[in-house]
Amino acid sequence: MDASYTLISGPPPLADYLRLRRDSGLTPKNPEQGAGAIAGSWSACHVVDEHGTPVAMGRTIGDGGWYFHIADIATDPSHQRRGIGRRIVEWLVEDVRSRAPEGAYVTLVGDPPGQRLYRSLGFEDVAPSLGMARRT
Numbered sequence: 337m338d339a340s341y342t343l344i345s346g347p348p349p350l351a352d353y354l355r356l357r358r359d360s361g362l363t364p365k366n367p368e369q370g371a372g373a374i375a376g377s378w379s380a381c382h383v384v385d386e387h388g389t390p391v392a393m394g395r396t397i398g399d400g401g402w403y404f405h406i407a408d409i410a411t412d413p414s415h416q417r418r419g420i421g422r423r424i425v426e427w428l429v430e431d432v433r434s435r436a437p438e439g440a441y442v443t444l445v446g447d448p449p450g451q452r453l454y455r456s457l458g459f460e461d462v463a464p465s466l467g468m469a470r471r472t
């Protein structure tokens with residue numbers, strides 16, 4: 337990530353959270369969902385460009401004890417492949433390492449665009465376990 341970008345601790349404003357999800361191709365969320373995500377995260381960070389515009393984000397949901405889940409890793413398409421996503425995941429993992437008790441378990445659901453990146457940062461397939469999900 338070059339010096340024109342700045343990583344900021346904490347989530348982006350709600351409107352930018354919703355925009356970054358939508359523009360990066362993640363399923364769009366409504367303002368009520370976004371507000372809950374921002375308020376309920378254990379930690380979050382985002383990256384702004386030289387104009388102060390948020391261009392990427394990521395957050396961690398966690399119990400503060402041992403179980404943490406990284407979500408909402410998204411970089412605006414016009415700023416991808418510049419090392420920003422890597423910097424964000426590194427920051428989130430380091431934040432768990434430094435603030436949680438030793439031995440934390442950090443999970444994520446690796447969509448295809450991020451899988452190589454996550455592998456290179458030490459994340460491994462959970463097989464024979466299987467990631468499972470449902471909607472309510």
Ligand SMILES: CC(C)(COP(=O)(O)OP(=O)(O)OC[C@H]1O[C@@H](n2cnc3c(N)ncnc32)[C@H](O)[C@@H]1OP(=O)(O)O)[C@@H](O)C(=O)NCCC(=O)NCCS
Binds near residue numbers: 411417422450453
């Ligand atoms: C996944 C995602 C967050 C990665 O963000 P990013 O800012 O592009 O991430 P990085 O630049 O750190 O790394 C992405 C790739 O760019 C490469 N890269 C990094 N710096 C680079 C540079 N200066 N020049 C060229 N390529 C570079 C990395 O090696 C990596 O390649 P790889 O995936 O083939 O290993 C982004 O693609 C995205 O928002 N995708 C859509 C939403 C999504 O699927 N999110 C993941 C949910 S799990």
